[in-house]
Amino acid sequence: MFFQRLYHDGLAQASYLVGCQKTGEGLIIDPHRDSTVYLNAAKAAGLRISAITETHIHADFVSGSRELAQITGAKLYLSAAGPAAWQYAFASSSPNVQLINDGASWMVGNLKIEVLHTPGHTPEHVIFLLTDTPVSDQPMGIFTGDVLFVGDVGRPDLLEKAAGVQGASQAAAKDLFTSLQRIKQLPDFLQVWPGHGSGSACGKALGAVPQSTLGYEKQVNWAFKQQNEADFVAAVLDGQPSPPPYFAAMKRINRDGPEPRPQSLPALSLADIKLANRLVIDLRSANDFAQASIPGALSLSSGAMLNRWAGWFVSVESTLILIGTEAEAKTAQTELSMIGIDQIEGFITPDVLAEWCKTNPSQSYQRLPAASLVDQLDQAFVLDVRTPEEYANGHGTNAVNIPLNELPKRMAEIPNDQPLIVHCQAGGRSPIAMSLLKPHFSQPMLELSDGWNGWYELQQEHHI
Incomplete structure (x- = not known):
């Protein structure tokens, strides 16, 4: 069996590649929007991506499952659970989609994937047990998505706070308690592979350790120590931070099916620069930004924190212009696309900015x-x-x-x-x-x- 965790620092998000080395088949779990990450990982491992799945309709990043399935021809396994308003709207029109329910299973070569419906974080949420059948008939681990993290559990308030479903938090918290009680009955030896790490807004206090065991989480995770449903509901809803505004758009985009991400990104000349109804994002260093920039530009240095803060201050409907080198701009385009910010008109190089500042009032401090x-x-x-x-x-x-x-x-x-x-x-x-x-x-x-x-x-x- 092949196993690889693929972690995205900016999203604090974990995807997984597992494969049967005998048959060469591979499975991707919870891919983000940059398909090249998974194509390159599978190629390096000598695997063909034959199956793709995800644990739920994500709120913190645009899913790459649909696009990756179109590129590879892989079958896409998606949860059929949850109310009609929060089921995968594109599933019925996609020939390579197989809807899955609690108790379903499928094989990836000699690897068995079993489905457990675990609502709470979202109504349709599922987790996956992984069994390496040539070795044992017992599962070796569980992909817990956003229900169980290292040291924490997923937040049940996002449908209400992010998607505007009034009164959903209490019911979801009760569902989460029930799901955790079900998970608690699974063997202690199972490895736990969560969907997020420290820094994610999908929980209150996620651990930075990449994986755990179920037995250890039963001992130390606060949520497993709550024996009473009412006490758990009060505790899990208390102190949940406000979700970034872009979360609402993510739920809708991922439910309806995201479009392929844009590829073109032109360099803008002085004559091309039009600032009306555009939001300018300056990707350069803080020192460069302080010395001179376009008035009203938002300073978001290119790096791991880019989309974490863009999610607070940039609407997915905004038309953007970037300031930075071509490499910085292309990296930023990929990162911003992760959270649905696709309308980027082009980028201004530092040299073009310097020319612009000679004839226009610039911002400095x-x-x-x-x-x-x-x-x-x-x-x-x-x-x-x-x-x-x-x-x-x-x-x-x-x-x-x-x-x-x-x-x-x-x-x-x-x-x-x-x-x-x-x-x-x-x-x-x-x-x-x-x-x-x-x-x-x-x-x-x-x-x-x-x-x-x-x-x-x-x-x-x-x-x-």
């Missing part, structure tokens, strides 16, 4: 370390855009905490009549905050480039 701002920290409105948990662990005496994801809705709390200093933990999120704030405030604005870390070290050095 100061980005300085804490040591350079020590005399100003007590004379300005200090905005801390970290999470409440980070703020509680240490903060400046006069710093006001507005988490980055809440900033657009809470700008009225920021005065416009005194200097403004913005910081996060280490300088990664504050450029995003500056790009959100700059178009709305006229007073001098400064960014703490080394964040709270630099400020704290300064306090320790000078005993202040």
Whole structure:
């Protein structure tokens, strides 16, 4: 048997490739939208992708199952469970789709895949038991999707909070309790392969360890320690963070069937640049962005955090222009497509931006370390855009905490009549905050480039 976990850092999401090396057949579980990842992995392993499946209709990324099935000709296995409003709408018109219910099974070469319906995170959610039949008639592990994670369980409130199904959270939490009780009856020796890791918004406190065993989770996972349904429901719904706005669109896109992702991405000349009704995303470094950019541009440096923050501040309906090198722009196009942001008109290279800035008003601000701002920290409105948990662990005496994801809705709390200093933990999120704030405030604005870390070290050095 071949087994490979394929992890996407930006989504904190795990897909899996399992295959029968004797027959050369392979199965992909929960693929994201970049099909090349799976095609390359299967090729390297000497496998042909013959089957594709997913645990549920995802809310945090665009599924790649449909497109990958079209490319490979593989059979697509999708859950038939759940209410009519949340079943796969494209399944009936797709000849290579097989709907699966609780108790169903199929073979991938000599590997047996068994289906367990486990509602709670979503109504149609299923998990998969994997048995390597030449070795044993007992399953070796379970792909738990978004029902069971390492140290946590999936959130049951997304249909209500993200998709607007009023009153769904309580019923889903009860279903989740029942599903976990069913999973609890499975053998302790089963390996647990979850669909997400630390940083995902599909749970409250997911562990960073890539896999676990069911026996270990029974011992340490808080959810398995809850014996009473009412206590579990209260605990699992308490403190669930607000989901990013793009989650609502993901549920609809994945239910109805996503289209193939766009491939073209033209470089824009000066004459091609049209800013009306376009959102500009600047992919360059924070220092480059601070020195000069197009007014109103959103600073989202290309990297693992790109789509995590784009999901908060960029609508899937937006028409985008990117600023960056061709390599940065193409990487960003792939990453943004993961969360359904497809309407990218083109990209502006740094050289073209420099030419544009010669004849147009550009946006700039100061980005300085804490040591350079020590005399100003007590004379300005200090905005801390970290999470409440980070703020509680240490903060400046006069710093006001507005988490980055809440900033657009809470700008009225920021005065416009005194200097403004913005910081996060280490300088990664504050450029995003500056790009959100700059178009709305006229007073001098400064960014703490080394964040709270630099400020704290300064306090320790000078005993202040």
